Amino acid sequence: MSFEFLGLSDELLRAVGDSGYTEPTPIQRQAIPTVLQGRDVLAVAQTGTGKTASFTLPMIDILAQGRARARMPRSLILEPTRELAVQVAENFEKYGKYHKLNMALLIGGMSFGEQDKVLDKGADVLIATPGRLIDQIERGKVMLSGCEILVIDEADRMLDMGFIPDIEKICNLLPPRRQTLLFSATMPPAIKRLADQFQKDPKMIEVARPATTNVSIAQSMIVVPERSKREVLRALLRGEDVKNAIVFCNRKKDVRILHESLTRHGFSAGQLHGDMEQPERLAVLEKFRSGELPILVASDVAARGLDIPGVSHVFNFDVPVHADDYVHRIGRTGRAGRSGTAITLATEDDAEAVATVEKLIQQPIPRREVPEGVKLVEGRASSSKRRGERGAKKEAAAEKPTRSRRRKSEADKAEAPREEAKPASAKPAAPAPERAEPRAEPRAEPRGSDRERGERAERMERGADRGRGRGRDERRDEYRREDRRQRYQDRDRERDEPVLGFGDNPPAFFLVAARGPEKDEDKGA
Ligand code: AMP
Numbered sequence: 001m002s003f004e005f006l007g008l009s010d011e012l013l014r015a016v017g018d019s020g021y022t023e024p025t026p027i028q029r030q031a032i033p034t035v036l037q038g039r040d041v042l043a044v045a046q047t048g049t050g051k052t053a054s055f056t057l058p059m060i061d062i063l064a065q066g067r068a069r070a071r072m073p074r075s076l077i078l079e080p081t082r083e084l085a086v087q088v089a090e091n092f093e094k095y096g097k098y099h100k101l102n103m104a105l106l107i108g109g110m111s112f113g114e115q116d117k118v119l120d121k122g123a124d125v126l127i128a129t130p131g132r133l134i135d136q137i138e139r140g141k142v143m144l145s146g147c148e149i150l151v152i153d154e155a156d157r158m159l160d161m162g163f164i165p166d167i168e169k170i171c172n173l174l175p176p177r178r179q180t181l182l183f184s185a186t187m188p189p190a191i192k193r194l195a196d197q198f199q200k201d202p203k204m205i206e207v208a209r210p211a212t213t214n215v216s217i218a219q220s221m222i223v224v225p226e227r228s229k230r231e232v233l234r235a236l237l238r239g240e241d242v243k244n245a246i247v248f249c250n251r252k253k254d255v256r257i258l259h260e261s262l263t264r265h266g267f268s269a270g271q272l273h274g275d276m277e278q279p280e281r282l283a284v285l286e287k288f289r290s291g292e293l294p295i296l297v298a299s300d301v302a303a304r305g306l307d308i309p310g311v312s313h314v315f316n317f318d319v320p321v322h323a324d325d326y327v328h329r330i331g332r333t334g335r336a337g338r339s340g341t342a343i344t345l346a347t348e349d350d351a352e353a354v355a356t357v358e359k360l361i362q363q364p365i366p367r368r369e370v371p372e373g374v375k376l377v378e379g380r381a382s383s384s385k386r387r388g389e390r391g392a393k394k395e396a397a398a399e400k401p402t403r404s405r406r407r408k409s410e411a412d413k414a415e416a417p418r419e420e421a422k423p424a425s426a427k428p429a430a431p432a433p434e435r436a437e438p439r440a441e442p443r444a445e446p447r448g449s450d451r452e453r454g455e456r457a458e459r460m461e462r463g464a465d466r467g468r469g470r471g472r473d474e475r476r477d478e479y480r481r482e483d484r485r486q487r488y489q490d491r492d493r494e495r496d497e498p499v500l501g502f503g504d505n506p507p508a509f510f511l512v513a514a515r516g517p518e519k520d521e522d523k524g525a
Contacts, residue, residue, distance in 0.1 A: 006036075008036075009064065016057070025207075032054060035179070038179055044187050060099055063101055063124045072147075074149070075148060077125065089127050108278065119141055151182075171198045221367050226347050248317060255298060262297065268294055269296065270284040300325050312341065314341070319357065
């Protein structure tokens with residue numbers, strides 16, 4: 001089936017043709033005609049399935065009629081992270097190049113002034129993260145009463161990050177007569193409830209998880225002692241036919257350590273984690289996309305959902321805490337029909353987590369041998385790792401950089417060897433001695449509520465940091481407890497309602513007068 005049968009305009013078909021797509025993906029086949037009919041859509045689909053085009057394409061045609069008014073966007077797309085918002089904006093630009101639509105991007109890390117200007121011009125499409133959008137609504141810069149189409153993308157990710165109260169608040173500000181499209185990789189009860197609450201008779205669409213069905217990803221696992229992981233990774237990066245690779249770590253701290261270690265060994269690598277400022281994150285991503293940096297060491301929070309076509313390898317330096325993250329991670333490779341390789345490094349302690357992943361993907365991950373020439377160092381954690389654990393505790397305390405810490409860190413940076421211009425190859429230029437201890441970096445002060453909420457998941461990472469030395473079960477429970485606690489705290493903050501007790505039906509013992517301390521006259525009575 002070709003795109004021509006979906007009911008899209010000639011201009012859009014031309015833009016799709018320019019993108020090189022010949023056939024719609026299953027989600028596009030099902031969603032595009034439905035959205036064009038004006039019906040709500042509830043779709044279970046992950047990134048990698050072509051879901052972004054499944055809503056941007058029909059939206060462009062719908063919005064082609066009509067004009068936007070100042071501060072009153074005609075459609076709204078909610079994304080959980082800034083990177084995803086930027087990606088969707090890029091899609092709009094790509095597919096909307098033969099249309100004259102105004103697009104505004106509201107994400108944390110960009111100046112309010114710039115964003116105000118775009119909104120004042122009138123936006124046909126507003127792409128936003130929930131926190132920043134609420135900030136702008138509260139500043140009177142955006143009114144949602146003219147919004148005809150709402151897209152809630154990556155809804156389960158929004159749930160993980162504690163955004164659901166924000167989304168409920170936003171939905172209540174939109175006119176009741178609107179079209180609501182909800183996309184989620186999974187459908188937990190909280191998302192189903194959200195759909196029930198804010199959608200009308202949606203068409204249910206479910207497409208296969210790309211990672212579970214994607215036979216073009218060659219998955220494998222190597223069981224290694226913790227202390228040998230870095231050496232094994234280096235051997236794999238040298239030995240495999242790696243064009244470019246994303247290396248995932250569970251903790252931000254390990255992202256930094258591993259990035260530094262790879263750089264010291266001559267690899268041309270970048271890092272991506274939640275403590276980095278937005279412009280820095282985007283710059284690194286751009287370098288990775290362009291091939292200037294062939295290796296990207298990343299945390300889940302920063303990298304989830306990113307569409308980077310043509311990633312040849314994904315390495316899991318750690319087995320993810322949540323099995324779902326495994327699917328997301330390896331889904332960064334083997335995209336849009338290309339083949340890819342995903343290699344996971346696991347320790348014996350990870351057995352349970354590995355079993356959970358294999359249950360989720362409904363297949364065993366083939367084991368493979370340690371690369372030739374690597375001498376394994378037995379033991380759970382190196383002394384540097386243990387020092388790292390103690391440091392991890394300090395990491396949370398170091399959230400706000402003090403002047404002395406900042407000075408130290410700047411001094412550290414000055415002392416660090418300058419990076420030579422390296423060839424864009426995943427192979428190392430020249431090995432350098434390993435450094436045991438990572439350098440402390442100043443942590444940017446969180447700004448605004450979007451930043452605050454966006455960092456919730458990153459606090460989760462810190463949770464994992466704290467529990468490094470303990471059992472996986474304990475770490476996972478702690479992670480979940482923290483998640484729940486954060487969500488409740490947010491919900492309570494958002495609601496700002498008085499706490500209601502028993503209303504008109506208090507239990508009888510509540511109504512019995514309390515006895516005060518015994519007085520003399522009581523004694524005499
Ligand atoms: P998404 O699921 O939206 O993140 O898209 C995943 C990747 O598939 C992106 O790189 C898209 O550019 C690409 N893509 C989207 N639609 C198609 C299509 N019909 N044919 C081939 N590739 C596509």
